[in-house]
Amino acid sequence: MNAIHFTNLRLPERPDQPAELLVENGHFVSDFSQQVSPRLIDLGGNLVLPGLIETHIHLDKACIMDRCQLSEGTLEEAVASTSAAKAEFTEADVYRRGARILELAITQGTTHMRTHVELDPGIGLTGFRAIQRLQQDYAWAIGLEICVFPQEGLFNNPGTEALLCEALESGATVLGGCPYMDSDPVGQIRRLFELARHYDCDLDLHLDFDLNPEGMTVPEVIRCTLESGWQNRVTIGHVTKLSALPPQEFRETALALAEAGVQVTALPSTDLFLTGRGATHNIPRGVAPLPRLHACGVTCSVSTNNVGNPFTPFGDASLIRQANLLANVCHLGTPAELVQCLAWVSAESAKMIRLPNYGLSSGCHADFLVVDARAPADVIAELGQPLMAFKAGRQTFERSPATLLAP
Numbered sequence: 001m002n003a004i005h006f007t008n009l010r011l012p013e014r015p016d017q018p019a020e021l022l023v024e025n026g027h028f029v030s031d032f033s034q035q036v037s038p039r040l041i042d043l044g045g046n047l048v049l050p051g052l053i054e055t056h057i058h059l060d061k062a063c064i065m066d067r068c069q070l071s072e073g074t075l076e077e078a079v080a081s082t083s084a085a086k087a088e089f090t091e092a093d094v095y096r097r098g099a100r101i102l103e104l105a106i107t108q109g110t111t112h113m114r115t116h117v118e119l120d121p122g123i124g125l126t127g128f129r130a131i132q133r134l135q136q137d138y139a140w141a142i143g144l145e146i147c148v149f150p151q152e153g154l155f156n157n158p159g160t161e162a163l164l165c166e167a168l169e170s171g172a173t174v175l176g177g178c179p180y181m182d183s184d185p186v187g188q189i190r191r192l193f194e195l196a197r198h199y200d201c202d203l204d205l206h207l208d209f210d211l212n213p214e215g216m217t218v219p220e221v222i223r224c225t226l227e228s229g230w231q232n233r234v235t236i237g238h239v240t241k242l243s244a245l246p247p248q249e250f251r252e253t254a255l256a257l258a259e260a261g262v263q264v265t266a267l268p269s270t271d272l273f274l275t276g277r278g279a280t281h282n283i284p285r286g287v288a289p290l291p292r293l294h295a296c297g298v299t300c301s302v303s304t305n306n307v308g309n310p311f312t313p314f315g316d317a318s319l320i321r322q323a324n325l326l327a328n329v330c331h332l333g334t335p336a337e338l339v340q341c342l343a344w345v346s347a348e349s350a351k352m353i354r355l356p357n358y359g360l361s362s363g364c365h366a367d368f369l370v371v372d373a374r375a376p377a378d379v380i381a382e383l384g385q386p387l388m389a390f391k392a393g394r395q396t397f398e399r400s401p402a403t404l405l406a407p
Helices: 075-086 091-107 126-137 160-168 185-199 218-228 240-244 247-260 268-274 290-295 319-329 335-343 347-352 376-381
Strands: 003-011 014-024 027-029 039-050 052-057 110-118 143-149 174-177 202-207 234-238 262-266 300-302 368-372 385-391 394-398
Touching: 014 039, 039 376, 052 091, 052 234, 052 300, 052 319, 052 347, 091 110, 091 126, 091 385, 091 394, 110 126, 126 143, 143 160, 143 202, 160 185, 174 185, 185 202, 185 218, 202 218, 218 234, 218 247, 218 262, 240 247, 247 262, 247 290, 262 290, 268 319, 290 300, 290 335, 300 319, 300 347, 319 335, 319 376, 335 376
Parallel strands: 003 039, 052 110, 110 143, 143 174, 174 202, 202 234, 234 262, 262 300
Antiparallel strands: 003 014, 014 027, 039 368, 368 385, 385 394
């Protein structure tokens, strides 16, 4: 029986008080079973947080900048350049690059991740099979759920739907979409909801990814969500058009999203890089306004999206860095606001993907990280370094804090 007594730590709710955590058989417990002899682990007075949750990333097309030409920095160029590179992807190649990002994420304190995987007749199931292998090989450190989606369109790409169905019948658990790349955006949305009902799976859509307030497909997603009874099972990512809406129209849209249980993921690194390039001055920020969405009752998250490709040529898979970036973009700086930013990569993200038994309470999975920070707000304000993490009570990595070497 695996039992560990963690001592000399601080918890988010009372960071000024010393605390302890008890773990038995991979779960937090309030007391150990009888005749258990737990190991003692001293956490050095550091802050403990539940594991961070990555809700939106693309492992299959990460780390390909050496194969792509970047000149315009637009969404259209990113899609075209990545599509050309994708033609040369192999299962071993996707596995190797995906493993690199997974290992970065693990050492940044991420314990659960939803990755999107592109399917189309060109790539087939090559990327999907590689990600399935990663899912199995890295289960000791990170939970990985797979969302398959048609990056290059559904109705304009015959054969794609059959591949989506095959993947959903072979282990994928979430269905994604990209209506703005389809010849029939509304038709794609409606068909994806039909498939989601058939396979009883959640939906996670790339949506409304530009700064023109005209032509929003959010209303159609809201309508389909209510019609399908899919409340709290639909997430929309990017949704940068929301940042271009006038206040009253934005509020009406946000309240409608909240009522329908449609959730929103902001992807600040990518969205800042790709949007607003046509502006010569007063350049827009182009990021979904999470604080105002949250105030209207919308469940939100912040995530990475891409690392090392034409959509985002940089990144280290740090969700703490993404939350800090969002705080900068959205003018968030009070302790309460910074704690909310932390929630958008932890508790709120867990709620979004319906991750059970999340947290530090008795009965929850013992998935947590130890951070070099005094309090939760400091994690975001100071980019607190994860020092170690645990998955089901087993340590997955360790990082030593910096040491000054004075003369």
